[in-house]
Amino acid sequence: MIWSCFCLLLCAHRDIQAAVRMLSAACLLLGFAPFLVHGVPPIWTQPEQVHLSYAGVPGSMVVTWTTFNKTESTVEYGLLGGRMFKLIAKGSSALFVDSGKEKRKMFIHRVTLIGLKPAATHVYHCGSDEGWSDVFSFTALNDSSSFSPRFALYGDLGNENPQSLSRLQKDTQMGMYDVILHIGDFAYDMHEDNARIGDEFMRQIQSIAAYVPYMTCPGNHESAYNFSNYRSRFSMPGQTESLWYSWDLGSAHIISFSTEVYFYLEFGLELIFKQYEWLKKDLEEANRPENRAVRPWIITMGHRPMYCSDDDQDDCTKFHSFVRLGRNDTKPPAPGLEDLFYRYGVDLELWAHEHTYERLWPVYGDKVYNGSADQPYVNPKAPVHIITGSAGCRERTDRFQPNPKAWSAFRSTDYGYSRMHIINASHIYLEQVSDDQVSRY
Numbered sequence: 001m002i003w004s005c006f007c008l009l010l011c012a013h014r015d016i017q018a019a020v021r022m023l024s025a026a027c028l029l030l031g032f033a034p035f036l037v038h039g040v041p042p043i044w045t046q047p048e049q050v051h052l053s054y055a056g057v058p059g060s061m062v063v064t065w066t067t068f069n070k071t072e073s074t075v076e077y078g079l080l081g082g083r084m085f086k087l088i089a090k091g092s093s094a095l096f097v098d099s100g101k102e103k104r105k106m107f108i109h110r111v112t113l114i115g116l117k118p119a120a121t122h123v124y125h126c127g128s129d130e131g132w133s134d135v136f137s138f139t140a141l142n143d144s145s146s147f148s149p150r151f152a153l154y155g156d157l158g159n160e161n162p163q164s165l166s167r168l169q170k171d172t173q174m175g176m177y178d179v180i181l182h183i184g185d186f187a188y189d190m191h192e193d194n195a196r197i198g199d200e201f202m203r204q205i206q207s208i209a210a211y212v213p214y215m216t217c218p219g220n221h222e223s224a225y226n227f228s229n230y231r232s233r234f235s236m237p238g239q240t241e242s243l244w245y246s247w248d249l250g251s252a253h254i255i256s257f258s259t260e261v262y263f264y265l266e267f268g269l270e271l272i273f274k275q276y277e278w279l280k281k282d283l284e285e286a287n288r289p290e291n292r293a294v295r296p297w298i299i300t301m302g303h304r305p306m307y308c309s310d311d312d313q314d315d316c317t318k319f320h321s322f323v324r325l326g327r328n329d330t331k332p333p334a335p336g337l338e339d340l341f342y343r344y345g346v347d348l349e350l351w352a353h354e355h356t357y358e359r360l361w362p363v364y365g366d367k368v369y370n371g372s373a374d375q376p377y378v379n380p381k382a383p384v385h386i387i388t389g390s391a392g393c394r395e396r397t398d399r400f401q402p403n404p405k406a407w408s409a410f411r412s413t414d415y416g417y418s419r420m421h422i423i424n425a426s427h428i429y430l431e432q433v434s435d436d437q438v439s440r441y
């Protein structure tokens, strides 16, 4: 430190080139070359990558952010229109060391706000006395089962070519959504460039994720180092480091799970069984008459679909999809999820991974089970599947097979994302936004 200050002072008062030459020689002689090469490391106490998630308990919200030096974890908040930062909540930070060559370190801060007034807009910032974030706001989720939440949902959004992001930013900041669901595949990929791609992606989505809960599930692009970037950066409900969990909103019970347990057996074959048992238990609970009466909709989200009509060789293009029918090549054989979801009356299954949009007719066992010929989605006799993985990433969009099976109802290769409105206990509205079409606000 002393030598660095000395260098600066001297350079300011003499001929610069001569001074640098003289000092370099002196420092080399004295063995201080590293000081001239590296300089003083910057201080990284400023919060960044701020994002929200719902803790699954009425009146709660989790604020998550990153600093590169260790600081305290504080959120100051209050009701919009009231005294700014009237309330204070404290949390903690966890050191995350990326497994890349540089072993970059960062601190992931988490603070859970509780006792929020449902449907009221709250203003907050996060950080510590060593640096505060910008001011953001969110509306606390309404915990009533008659609440009609509005969602944006998509998968496969990257740091490069995030085509839908600006439209999502505008939508979100106009207050169009209560929640965003990101159905796997982030950043492409979060671990790349020693996790700098993850940092930049989390900065990109701050413009939406700091305003509404950003609920996630893992995709194949998160697999590096056993999904460590995904598990460390997000804060979903439950105790599985965001891998599988469920929560309630309005008249829906929403289940998020990992399709990746079927594909990365090196991280533990037992995860398939663990998750399956958890799903079974969760579905049993959701189907108890008193629970299903209050929340009749059961909605799942997982990254890799059971069905699709894309022209790649992905799991969903095969009749024996691992996610759908399980794996027979493991010991013991691993159960798939189609029977389980059908048996417990799942209504809607949200997927991504294919960089397209595809809506299916109600389907089970590769067969169509429409409600009726005129109204296929009224009282359908099997779950409805939506694949929405074209938000935008460096891999561009995928293509379709020319002749899809009977369960394929509508297909689009446009970039875009989906909107879902759970209107009430009997109606859900879904629409697909094409980001390749002209803006119509």
Ligand SMILES: [Fe+2]
Binding pocket: 184, 185, 219, 220, 221, 303, 352, 353, 354
């Ligand atoms: Fe994927």
